[in-house]
Amino acid sequence: MADDETEGIRLQKVLASAGIASRRASEILIDEGRVEVNGQVVTEQGRRVNPETDHIRVDGARIPPPRRHLYLVLNKPRGVVSTMEDPEGRRTLADYLPRTKERLFHVGRLDTETEGLIVLTNDGDFAHRLAHPSYEVPKTYVVQAAGVMDNRTLKRLEKGVTLEDGPVKPDKVKLISRAADRTMVSVTLHEGRNRVVRRMFDAVGHPVDRLSRTGIGPIRLGNLRSGETRDLTREELGALLDLVQL
Template identity: 85%
Template sequence: MNDQPDSPQGEGIRLQKVLAAAGIASRRASELLIEEGRVEVNGRIVTEQGLRVDPEKDTIRVDGSRIPSPRHHLYLVMNKPRGVVSTMEDPEGRKTLLDYLPRLKERIFHVGRLDTDTEGLILLTNDGEFAHRMAHPSYEVPKTYSVQAAGVMDNRTLKRLEKGVTLDDGPVKPDKVKLVSRGANKTLVEVSLHEGRNRIVRRMFDTVGHPVDRLARTAIGPVRLGTLPVGEIRELTREELGELLDLVGM
């Protein structure tokens, strides 16, 4: 970051220009944000005008929210249909994620995976470092699932899930277990956890005697599936990407 006033010889880009380019506000409105002490660069509140920054390297926040650097990569959200394989090609000829992607020049890959029978939110990107960190267990990015389990689960079983169960590869304790509804021989439960072991949600419910009939991932960190139709794709919003970058230390 360069603290020198705006000048033709100065390095970097004026902070208000960076904010305007990010869609935060017009340049004049961005200047007001700076005057009001609502803008932070590398952990320091900035109130002077004309400060030059490097949006590729400096960490910029407005009202505490991270403003990502200009995008040089794709960051996509997909609502994966049930029955689709979480790969870009399949030797058995089954439908893959690639069947739902537009033709792109860049090589794109999925962040983590979903079982073939699991639907819902999956991230796609061509940013290798981002994908690596998102999938790495040390960053503990939380994920939320909507679970339709067989049978009517009583409160005691729900409490058992909430306290954690032991699987064949070790114990697992969800961050949250919330009963959504009980119906005719089925129970809907929302489960949040930050682990990503293979088929972990299905194995948790098998352990308590209520196999999963249907499973959908509805959120990864701040990114929510919302009303995105099955099989459709959208870009991450600025706010979503900023929060994810913070979560994985980028």
């Protein structure tokens, strides 16, 4: 144990502890040149690393360090306030979280009537970077808009609209479906301004009836039910650490 602490931990042990493969299978991955440490391919067995600080990748995918923090995904229901406490007695995020003594930060605020994906963590540096606009982490929303949007209006959204606080241009706009009185659209953008999606659709004359955030960077809600939480997967956390340059 002292040897591990002073000189680092054998790479195959780190990979096995991370759940990548057994130690023997990890040795094969190293032999095949599929493992990188700090940007360099490692092929020798017995290489020692510091899993807390070294950037380790397998087939290009980042392997996050051993978890010292909580990283949770919540599917926030409509009508829930994006705070931990509410003086008015409304439902808050805290009502849906596992009991913990840790103080959790929510990343990516949603207004009360918007549902969907929120990340919660007690890793303050990670939360700050994930929310900071300079890292341009994309967010995906599914919008149910009033009325039938024609292709010209969709193109207008795609090219960007000017709001009272400046222009906004989505990264991607995709039509999901049209019905007699509504249109479903997927919108991806890295904007963080208040109610920006709702204001975009107001600007083109199709107010939002229902709004759900379905993705932040590599994270997707998937089958997570409204009001449920789950841990970030190893793959999601590794990709997010890359995005926010940690």
